[in-house]
Amino acid sequence: MTSRSVEDHAHAVRLLLDRALAPATEHVPVPVALGRVLAADVHAPIDLPLFRNSQMDGFAVAADSLRGVPVTLPIAATIAAGDAGPERLDPGTAVRIMTGAPVPAGADCVVPVEDTDSDDDVVCVLVPRRRGEFVRDRGSDVHAGDVLLAAGTELTPRHLAMFAAVGLTALPVRRRPRVAVIATGAELVPAGTALAPGQIYDSNSTALAASVTANGGEVAFVDRSTDSPELFRDMLARATESADVVLTSGGVSMGEFEVVREVLTPLGGWFGHVSMQPGGPQGLTEVGGVPVLSFPGNPVSTLVSFEVFARPELRRCAGLAPLPADHAKLTGPLESPPGRRQFLRGRRVPQGVTLESGPGSHLVAALARADVLIDIPEDVTTMQAGDDVRVWQL
Numbered sequence: 509m510t511s512r513s514v515e516d517h518a519h520a521v522r523l524l525l526d527r528a529l530a531p532a533t534e535h536v537p538v539p540v541a542l543g544r545v546l547a548a549d550v551h552a553p554i555d556l557p558l559f560r561n562s563q564m565d566g567f568a569v570a571a572d573s574l575r576g577v578p579v580t581l582p583i584a585a586t587i588a589a590g591d592a593g594p595e596r597l598d599p600g601t602a603v604r605i606m607t608g609a610p611v612p613a614g615a616d617c618v619v620p621v622e623d624t625d626s627d628d629d630v631v632c633v634l635v636p637r638r639r640g641e642f643v644r645d646r647g648s649d650v651h652a653g654d655v656l657l658a659a660g661t662e663l664t665p666r667h668l669a670m671f672a673a674v675g676l677t678a679l680p681v682r683r684r685p686r687v688a689v690i691a692t693g694a695e696l697v698p699a700g701t702a703l704a705p706g707q708i709y710d711s712n713s714t715a716l717a718a719s720v721t722a723n724g725g726e727v728a729f730v731d732r733s734t735d736s737p738e739l740f741r742d743m744l745a746r747a748t749e750s751a752d753v754v755l756t757s758g759g760v761s762m763g764e765f766e767v768v769r770e771v772l773t774p775l776g777g778w779f780g781h782v783s784m785q786p787g788g789p790q791g792l793t794e795v796g797g798v799p800v801l802s803f804p805g806n807p808v809s810t811l812v813s814f815e816v817f818a819r820p821e822l823r824r825c826a827g828l829a830p831l832p833a834d835h836a837k838l839t840g841p842l843e844s845p846p847g848r849r850q851f852l853r854g855r856r857v858p859q860g861v862t863l864e865s866g867p868g869s870h871l872v873a874a875l876a877r878a879d880v881l882i883d884i885p886e887d888v889t890t891m892q893a894g895d896d897v898r899v900w901q902l
């Protein structure tokens with residue numbers, strides 16, 4: 509069986525995925541752009557606020573007319589939010605105005621209603637006001653033409669609020685890589701089905717699909733194959749039709765029923781051993797121009813393989829920032845086999861990082877309790893409490 513380092517396999521994956529996952533731009537409606545990444549700077553099409561308007565329910569007046577308060581002024585009009593209102597305020601008068609309503613030219617401040625006494629026709633203003641008080645000026649938030657948000661920003665609800673406020677309907681965003689997921693194994697059944705002896709619930713298809721979504725991808729296809737080559741071949745054909753990249757789990761190691769390896773090797777796939785644990789047995793094939801990454805079936809192996817090989821490429825295509833490399837201090841000693849890069853499951857604690865489980869790649873519940881992978885280099889066999897280790901955020 510051929511064997512290669514993590515770096516060499518990651519390089520081979522990158523070569524294939526670089527072509528398949530070339531960044532591209534698409535336009536999506538603002539309300540569904542949450543989590544997407546801007547592909548270009550977006551400029552404001554209008555000023556915000558677009559017109560001078562009142563910050564309070566009260567009376568719009570000229571500040572000059574309030575000298576010598578209390579002052580009584582005739583009420584010339586009432587303006588609600590949504591009204592155009594009179595263009596000008598006649599000197600020596602007031603207009604009754606609601607929050608958000610346009611302030612007429614000639615008025616330069618708003619007196620809140622609680623600082624006045626009024627009837628239908630006149631208002632008595634009890635306190636003086638400075639010019640500009642409680643008036644929201646045109647363009648005081650943003651000016652037409654200003655950059656609202658720069659390319660590369662991951663969109664959050666507050667960003668969408670701003671785009672909606674300036675009336676944009678669609679945004680240029682990075683396309684999401686379309687990913688197909690196929691879990692293989694005769695023993696797999698979906699949750700909700702009674703388990704016959706020897707059967708287990710399929711967790712890898714859920715794990716991989718969720719990982720794709722969490723890293724800016726779009727799940728184009730998810731299915732489960734038995735060990736039948738015909739069934740897997742047929743599923744693969746459908747997957748490659750709808751996706752930029754296919755992820756498979758299981759069926760890659762040394763057993764009798766390794767459907768993924770059996771079907772993909774004759775198509776030119778590389779199947780071999782990557783010097784890492786978990787995630788040793790790996791496959792990489794191009795089927796009709798679509799890269800197929802084949803991960804080992806153990807649940808921890810599948811997820812670690814995704815983190816190491818697929819996650820950086822999907823995030824790059826989606827425009828998401830790479831997850832920063834981090835370091836932490838070990839809280840206790842550990843041992844690691846020589847010649848294999850170990851990705852141990854760890855949990856951050858105030859003192860550093862602690863091991864969450866043993867190395868078994870079936871320990872899916874322990875993986876759920878972990879929040880980092882502890883990355884032990886190939887040539888390191890023992891480490892002590894207090895040693896610095898590289899950790900990958902899960």
Ligand SMILES: Nc1nc2c(c(=O)[nH]1)N[C@H]1C(S)=C(S)[C@@H](COP(=O)(O)OP(=O)(O)OC[C@H]3O[C@@H](n4cnc5c(N)ncnc54)[C@H](O)[C@@H]3O)O[C@H]1N2
Pocket residue numbers: 691692693695696708709710711712713757758759760761762763766786787788789803804805806807809869
């Ligand atoms: N003789 C050897 N045997 C094995 C080797 C080896 O080098 N020589 N490598 C071991 C390692 S390491 C791994 S990892 C596995 C990988 O095997 P496969 O990719 O062929 O995976 P399967 O045999 O199909 O499954 C392994 C394990 O994982 C469970 N599984 C599979 N799919 C799912 C799923 N969708 N959801 C939940 N659990 C799944 C499956 O039931 C097995 O227990 O091979 C070792 N063997």
Ligand code: MOO
Pocket residue numbers: 784785786787788789804806809869
């Ligand atoms: O490499 Mo396997 O992926 O250790 O369990």
